[in-house]
Amino acid sequence: MARNGWAAALGVLGLGVLGVALLPGLAVAQGAAPSLTMAVGAPVTSLDPHYHQLSPNNAVADMIFDGLVNRSARDQGIPGLATSWRAVDATTWEFKLREGVRFHNGNAFTAEDVAFTLNRVPRVPNSPSSFALYTRPITAVEIVDAHTIRLKTAVPYPLMPTDIANLRIIDKETAEHATTEDFNAGRAAQGTGPWRVVDHRNGERIEFARNEQYWGGAPAFGRVTYRMITNDAARTAALLAGDVDFIDQVPTADLARLRREQRVVLSETIGLRIIFLGLDHSRSGATPFVTDNDGRPIEPNPLKDVRVRRALTLAIDRHAIADRVMEGAATPSGQFLPPGSFGHVPGLEAPRANLEEARRLLAEAGFPNGFRITLHSPNDRYINDARISQAIGQMWTRAGVRTNVDAQTWATFVGRAARQELSSWLIGWGSSGGEASNPLRNLVATVSREKGWGASNRGHYSNPGVDALIDRAMVELDDPRREGLLREATSMAMADVGIIPLHIQTNIWAMRRGLQHEARADELTRAQDIRPAAR
């Protein structure tokens, strides 16, 4: 009996330990001070605002620093550390600087800091993606007085205020000898922005305290904890558990549930990221992933025929994708930018699906029985990317183009796309600055190293008419005239189906009831956009 006794006791001990591990009552009480805990899905890699041109880093840089020009929720330029700016002559921009602004460490902000920043930007060591392309057009910096600075360019440069908004101003005295590591440690991260860095744990969390002296008025919360929770389900759970007050990148699969949830409110707006299909325009001969129905290569490349491209775009039911695959979190589009953006073409709607017309165009182009194609796609980059590709594969197949979908991880996919190994692929583009010259120059302008155009034009689309219009727009200082040129270029590229636009993503945030948030088109998640809700 004794033996049974201790054996049972051992069992109880084991189960008991299991029980203790699950003991209730360990929850942490919230402090009484008005503080905010946010969780973001993409890790911030550095607090150095000039080290890595990456959205999560830019969001945090916006909290600590200011640009001369800041960006509104719709990504339009608004006064930041500059109160006004104008083109003094064709090749000179003048910025009037805000007076009485101080950095977090008490140093006064002057034109010297601007000149220092512009000088540092192209010289950050080891930067994997620098901001140098925004300072490259500047040929000379002239400090007129402590609060006026002039930037000279070689040719008229209308994009100066748009470009300069990417550059956050740092304190010369603090940063003169500072390295990226000094910024990451918080020592050098002394900005003029609404939040001061208190603590930074790389890839885990950043603690902020409010800048009481902020020139735009002190923010609503005393402290902010900016946590990084990369797993989608865990981030949603953290909000539902009350561990965090606010999350970004709400997964579309959770949308329906969160809309019903009483404790949670959503904030959403149409973004600036277009999801589109790229096509191989570079090969006149056979393109690697297009064959006839018997698997033989087709010459010449059918994708060079505008009738084929039109058929492919007409075969896609964009509304079905937006409603069913994206759960409503997307707006079908027939151009780069959403309504209200600079260069959006009014009346250029998303093409309506028309299978008959698609089949007719294919037959006219010499493919009455269609052909075979492989559509490549990333599967971990854009919202529901692989599922969108599968839907398109079915739609194309229905129109007679038998489609095989090959979805891969971004790391593999992007290299293949860059090496031009693909024939058709799904990809996205976020138009920073919210104006049309950005997608035009990068996605459909003829690839040119001298001009710096077409670096992301992986299909090597080329249309001299479009190029000429962009050329003219790039030196046109008159805004209405420039917008007219950009609209014309967009219409021309879209009529020629240089790319196949699908939809523009909706940006969605979720927060506990009692907060309100100004949703941003550029996807940046920043604490200054959040306030306690008005009762």
Place this chain on the structure above:
Amino acid sequence: MTVFLLRRLLQASGVVLAMTLLVFLGVYAVGDPVEILISPEADQLERERAIKALGLDLPLWRQYLVFLGNALQGDLGRSFVFNEPALRLIFDRMPATLELALGATFLALLIGLPLGLFAGLRPNALRSRIIMAGSILGFSLPTFWVGLMLIMVFAVQCGWLPSTGRGETVTILGMRWSFLTWDGLAHMAMPMLSLSLSRIGLVIRLTRSGVRENMVMDYVKFARAKGLSPNRIVFVHVFRNILIPVVTVMGLELGGTIAFSVVTESVFAWPGMGKLIIDSINVLDRPVIVAYLMMIVMLFITINLLVDLSYSVLDPRVRLESRE
């Protein structure tokens, strides 16, 4: 003993060298880090500058030689993403992973050994059958599912435990530890449990079969005949014998737990090395991947060595030299 250690060390360096070569070739085959890291807006000039800045403009064999040269001087390179020494990044995250892995192993032994002993000594009791069925569940449930279920039940529904993150930490020897604060322990509880679940199952099964095997052996009969108390037989003689397989398996499992608790760490946003390595692989941050795997190889070799040494303590018949 010295010869044994020296030979092990030599083997280790060979493995590390082969591994670095594999990682270099592997990352090269997967894709181009610059394409992933660069801002899509960057023009051709900026791309060329970035390739040069990261040292990727050299042919692969020269990149590898540069790496080897620096590694011999103790410099394993700087992360492409963080611009910080790769080793420092890893060591920053190491305490979080170590405490989780050791905690999970400790929990597995604490729960698994008694339950396994019980099930082994009374194999036909109903409770034993329940324990064994539970152990199957323990290692067959997928970790991410268990993790999310724990979060849903204990954090979202009941609100007893914090859902994610590390909580309050105490700094000792320049490293941050969670297990010394109440808040830290609360944050550790769920990831630790979800990580240990499959190991608990394993320990239960190993212990049970060990006990059943040993209880019928001659030495136990002899001890009984000699009139030793059942407690002494089980805890001194049998226990020692069943510990050998448990130590071996748990030792190897510990290596795996430290190196690859990726899933648990990302579900619970636990800022450990596993999360660092998966993020690094996603962006092909080669210096971090290489440094990490080098460290892991060393870790496995060390653990295997410790396991071998502990054999000789547990079982005097085992001689190190003869174990080849």
